[in-house]
Amino acid sequence: MTDIDFYILSAQEPQQRLDFACRLVEKAYRSRCKVYVHFDSEIQAKTFDELLWSYRDNSFIPHGLVASDALEDNCPVHIGFGDQQPPHFDVLLNLATEIPSTFARHKRLLEIVIQQDAVLTSTRLHYKFYKERGYPINNIDMRISD
Template sequence: MPRIDFYLLDSDGEEARLDTACRLVEKAWKQGLRSYLRADTTAEAQALDTRLWTFRKLSFVPHRLQQSGRDAPVLIGTTAVTDDTHPLLVNLGRALPEDFERYQRIVEIVDPDTERREASRVRYKIYRDRGYTPGTIKLK
């Protein structure tokens, strides 16, 4: 059963969401945990790919876009991962990942954007209705 946490941002905007996702997968990678960054669109996945190179000076997080077909400690994509080599899911998508039960840990990043916040409430309720107890972590 995965551990599920909703990270609530007080900063609005795409930069805060992407930077938070980058910091989380960087921390996970340094702890030896492989991650999958799930985006809504190919454009968002490409933005995450770029952001992982630039979000922090002198930072290096080995990553690849899922479509590249090559493995990396951090994968970025828009569809389900077909293997169990990435136990952490960082979900930036609006929908509930259909394969969410296969992950050991799920992080949902929520910013104050009205539509994204409402979509996160729906996901929270679905998790809860399926017997999970999602946690919430407020970030500043």
């Protein structure tokens, strides 16, 4: 069964959510996990793709867009959007409004909560969905360490 982690931030800005997502991706990559990051749109996915290249000067995270023909299967971090449903990954980082239909294929699912109405609404619905289906949920309150 997929383990689900909600990271709760005090941040309100979407950029802070993306920055934290970079940290999670880097941590998973360093732990040798294969990661899929899911967005609503191609624009969001491309923005995150660019952010990972410039995230930190001393960091390199091999990654690519699922829509790219050049993306190799052995690439550790895939970034996708919409109906793109990749095969099994160790970690699914969901930054989309909807829950990907294939979320249960992955060992872990991560959600990042910021204090913005639209994100709070969607992540609360996600939480309810997972809880009603009996998935193990772990809340990590980052507001304490922000």
